[in-house]
Amino acid sequence: MSSEPPVAALRLSALCKSFDKAAVDRLDLTVRAGEFYALLGPNGAGKTTTLRMVSGLLAPDSGGIDVFGVDALAEPVAAKQIMAWLPDEPMIYDKLTPLEYLEFVAGLWGVPPERAEPQAEALLRRLDLWEQRNQRCEGFSRGMKQKTALAGALVHEPRLMLLDEPLTGLDAAIARQVKDLLVERVAAGASIVLTTHILEVAERLADRIGIIRDGRLIAEGTLAELRAQAGRADSTLEDVFLRLTQEAA
Amino acid sequence: MRPGSLPWLVAHDLRLSWRRFTALFKNMSATRAMVIVSIAFLSFHLIAWPAARWFANADGAGEMLYPAIAAGLLIILPWIISQALTNATRALYTRGDLDLLQASPLHPRTLFAARAISIAVESVAATAVFILPVANMNALIGGAHWLAVYPALAAAGLSGTALGLALTLTLTRLIGPRRMRLVAQVVATLVGASFALGLQALNIISPETRGRLYDMAAHPPAGSLFDHDGWLWLPVRAFAGEPWSLALWMAASVGVFAAAALGLGARLGRAAIVAAGAPQHSTQIKPTRSRGFRAGAAASLRRKEWRLLSRDPWLLSQILLQIIYTAPVSVVIWKSLGPQGSLSLAIAPALVVIASQVSASLAWLTVSSEDAPDFLASAPVTRAYVERRKLEAIALPVGLFIATPLIGMAFAAPEIAAWTLAFCICAAVSTALLNLWHPSPGKRGDVMRRHAQSKLVGAMEHLLSLLWSVAMMLALFDSLWALLPGLMALGVLAANRPRKARRAAIAVQPTGMTSTATSMR
Numbered sequence: 001m002s003s004e005p006p007v008a009a010l011r012l013s014a015l016c017k018s019f020d021k022a023a024v025d026r027l028d029l030t031v032r033a034g035e036f037y038a039l040l041g042p043n044g045a046g047k048t049t050t051l052r053m054v055s056g057l058l059a060p061d062s063g064g065i066d067v068f069g070v071d072a073l074a075e076p077v078a079a080k081q082i083m084a085w086l087p088d089e090p091m092i093y094d095k096l097t098p099l100e101y102l103e104f105v106a107g108l109w110g111v112p113p114e115r116a117e118p119q120a121e122a123l124l125r126r127l128d129l130w131e132q133r134n135q136r137c138e139g140f141s142r143g144m145k146q147k148t149a150l151a152g153a154l155v156h157e158p159r160l161m162l163l164d165e166p167l168t169g170l171d172a173a174i175a176r177q178v179k180d181l182l183v184e185r186v187a188a189g190a191s192i193v194l195t196t197h198i199l200e201v202a203e204r205l206a207d208r209i210g211i212i213r214d215g216r217l218i219a220e221g222t223l224a225e226l227r228a229q230a231g232r233a234d235s236t237l238e239d240v241f242l243r244l245t246q247e248a249a
Numbered sequence: 250m251r252p253g254s255l256p257w258l259v260a261h262d263l264r265l266s267w268r269r270f271t272a273l274f275k276n277m278s279a280t281r282a283m284v285i286v287s288i289a290f291l292s293f294h295l296i297a298w299p300a301a302r303w304f305a306n307a308d309g310a311g312e313m314l315y316p317a318i319a320a321g322l323l324i325i326l327p328w329i330i331s332q333a334l335t336n337a338t339r340a341l342y343t344r345g346d347l348d349l350l351q352a353s354p355l356h357p358r359t360l361f362a363a364r365a366i367s368i369a370v371e372s373v374a375a376t377a378v379f380i381l382p383v384a385n386m387n388a389l390i391g392g393a394h395w396l397a398v399y400p401a402l403a404a405a406g407l408s409g410t411a412l413g414l415a416l417t418l419t420l421t422r423l424i425g426p427r428r429m430r431l432v433a434q435v436v437a438t439l440v441g442a443s444f445a446l447g448l449q450a451l452n453i454i455s456p457e458t459r460g461r462l463y464d465m466a467a468h469p470p471a472g473s474l475f476d477h478d479g480w481l482w483l484p485v486r487a488f489a490g491e492p493w494s495l496a497l498w499m500a501a502s503v504g505v506f507a508a509a510a511l512g513l514g515a516r517l518g519r520a521a522i523v524a525a526g527a528p529q530h531s532t533q534i535k536p537t538r539s540r541g542f543r544a545g546a547a548a549s550l551r552r553k554e555w556r557l558l559s560r561d562p563w564l565l566s567q568i569l570l571q572i573i574y575t576a577p578v579s580v581v582i583w584k585s586l587g588p589q590g591s592l593s594l595a596i597a598p599a600l601v602v603i604a605s606q607v608s609a610s611l612a613w614l615t616v617s618s619e620d621a622p623d624f625l626a627s628a629p630v631t632r633a634y635v636e637r638r639k640l641e642a643i644a645l646p647v648g649l650f651i652a653t654p655l656i657g658m659a660f661a662a663p664e665i666a667a668w669t670l671a672f673c674i675c676a677a678v679s680t681a682l683l684n685l686w687h688p689s690p691g692k693r694g695d696v697m698r699r700h701a702q703s704k705l706v707g708a709m710e711h712l713l714s715l716l717w718s719v720a721m722m723l724a725l726f727d728s729l730w731a732l733l734p735g736l737m738a739l740g741v742l743a744a745n746r747p748r749k750a751r752r753a754a755i756a757v758q759p760t761g762m763t764s765t766a767t768s769m770r
Binding site: 058078086103104108109112113116117120152 | 541548621625626
């Protein structure tokens with residue numbers, strides 16, 4: 001047996017980013033391969049800033065970002081090749097149809113057409129968008145746009161998905177579809193980092209939960225471990241979250 | 250003012266109009282913007298001086314005064330109607346506070362009468378900046394009766410707005426709310442440009458016919474269309490300061506405007522409700538079937554840009570209208586070349602201008618107005634790669650815009666066509682690079698106002714067009730002087746190239762083409 005530790009899906013080392021004040025402050029965080037990791041925190045805690053730095057949308061002031069062993073700061077293109085980024089506001093083109101959008105995404109990520117096309121069809125069918133595949137996205141509801149964006153994030157089969165509050169504004173049915181698809185992806189071996197304010201989602205889906213405040217990780221572990229840390233054995237995640245964030249204040 | 254009253258609503262609308270205007274002077278305080286506008290307004294008085302002297306002489310001689318004022322009115326009135334049409338369309342389609350106001354217990358008639366008044370004020374203000382300096386200088390040289398232009402212009406604003414509102418409603422009824430916005434904007438631009446284009450017709454007709462027209466305007470037969478005492482010439486006489494005509498013109502304008510504002514108010518309200526329920530773009534199922542996925546990031550990026558451009562008819566119409574405005578330039582050049590001139594020689598520099606302007610607009614659309622910058626920034630391709638593909642993508646539409654006249658020219662004068670193609674490429678590449686080096690993020694719909702953020706870049710863009718166009722003209726006459734504007738254009742380009750440090754900063758900047766700043770969340 002090899003003595004080398006398994007490669008982490010994501011490893012952040014002393015990551016720092018300041019705007020007017022420190023948004024992310026010497027953040028160390030590790031997400032294991034095949035793990036569903038929920039990053040929680042109050043507004044302004046630095047969750048989005050962290051994810052934007054990982055996805056290459058924001059340059060950190062200092063620190064390191066490794067994605068499956070690839071140094072994302074030194075080799076951003078190689079790191080982006082195995083990642084997908086999905087923010088709360090769907091990043092799609094109103095004048096394109098869902099099928100055209102997926103073709104565009106597949107082209108950017110260099111997925112061969114013979115693999116991308118059936119994959120796109122499967123995703124659109126899975127997300128109930130197949131009937132609308134030839135309609136321009138401009139007439140879509142927010143939920144449909146978000147599902148299109150999610151299909152785009154999945155069409156190139158990323159190993160690490162960064163999801164920034166992807167369920168914001170979605171109705172119960174669409175939210176369920178999205179959650180089920182994410183769980184399937186993790187079961188298939190993908191890793192997910194998800195930020196959310198809907199604590200029930202983190203409680204149900206996440207393998208581990210990290211709580212961030214003022215740009216620092218103040219607690220991390222499974223729900224049971226967090227409960228123990230907060231000294232509240234039978235509490236909900238909401239109680240634990242509030243207790244831990246208030247303690248750190 | 251009583252809240253909810255007509256004056257209160259007018260004041261509310263005018264405050265919003267003023268803020269839209271000051272928003273054009275980004276990063277500038279309202280006071281500073283006001284100072285700049287005042288200086289510009291005063292400067293126009295100096296420019297108006299020669300016109301005022303001409304009017305003073307004509308006022309004495311008499312015969313050409315009315316035709317000259319009529320010519321001026323033929324510019325002003327279409328302009329006002331065009332402004333009213335644009336503003337009325339915006340009032341219907343840009344919801345802004347309309348939802349709030351319509352949900353309030355205000356009577357629709359009051360609401361839309363107030364909106365009509367603010368449209369009239371906006372329309373007059375846009376023309377007054379240019380007309381009033383002429384009136385002031387005329388009054389200084391030729392007498393106080395020229396101050397009649399003030400009330401006459403206000404009256405013109407009221408009648409023009411009434412016509413604009415009626416036209417808006419007619420268009421809505423004829424073509425439906427979905428297509429209305431696009432058509433109204435095109436019609437507004439064409440109406441606004443109609444006189445400028447019409448003037449060129451005067452340049453094209455033979456000197457004999459032109460002479461006959463001038464003669465008829467100066468010495469009109471009684472009872473004819475040109476008869477200065479006829480009702481058609483009422484606004485002309487009002488602008489010239491004839492008291493009774495002025496009174497009649499004002500009374501008629503107020504009457505027409507009141508009838509339109511009050512009579513059409515309820516219909517405007519209904520149209521606004523219909524417009525709110527109608528999609529601005531086609532959301533109907535349009536089975537644009539994919540012909541199967543194709544491979545490659547470069548091809549995907551280019552195809553994406555072509556699709557987005559081809560699916561926005563409004564943008565294309567705006568770019569096409571730019572081309573219409575260059576038509577008079579060709580006519581002027583053609584006429585100025587005299588007997589040795591050919592149509593090819595006249596069209597060539599205009600084509601260079603068209604290539605540069607279309608290229609600049611498309612470069613801005615693709616680079617600065619990217620719909621999903623963060624998405625592109627998260628893709629496994631470098632920023633430079635994406636930008637190169639975007640610039641490649643615009644080469645096709647630019648080529649399509651100039652292809653037809655170039656092919657025609659190639660049959661008539663192959664050498665001129667070859668030179669024109671070469672200079673079109675230089676001009677198009679120059680303005681595209683300028684927009685790439687100095688991106689100014691904005692919405693796609695703002696393509697014609699893209700230089701509001703950086704007037705300097707706008708000026709440089711026009712300068713490059715002009716320099717390449719002049720170089721083209723000189724090259725066609727085998728003049729070595731063509732090198733001078735060509736080198737100057739290259740110099741302008743070199744001076745605008747980002748410095749090494751800035752280039753490096755842009756290269757490592759991981760955000761998208763025009764990604765917005767990240768807020769802390």
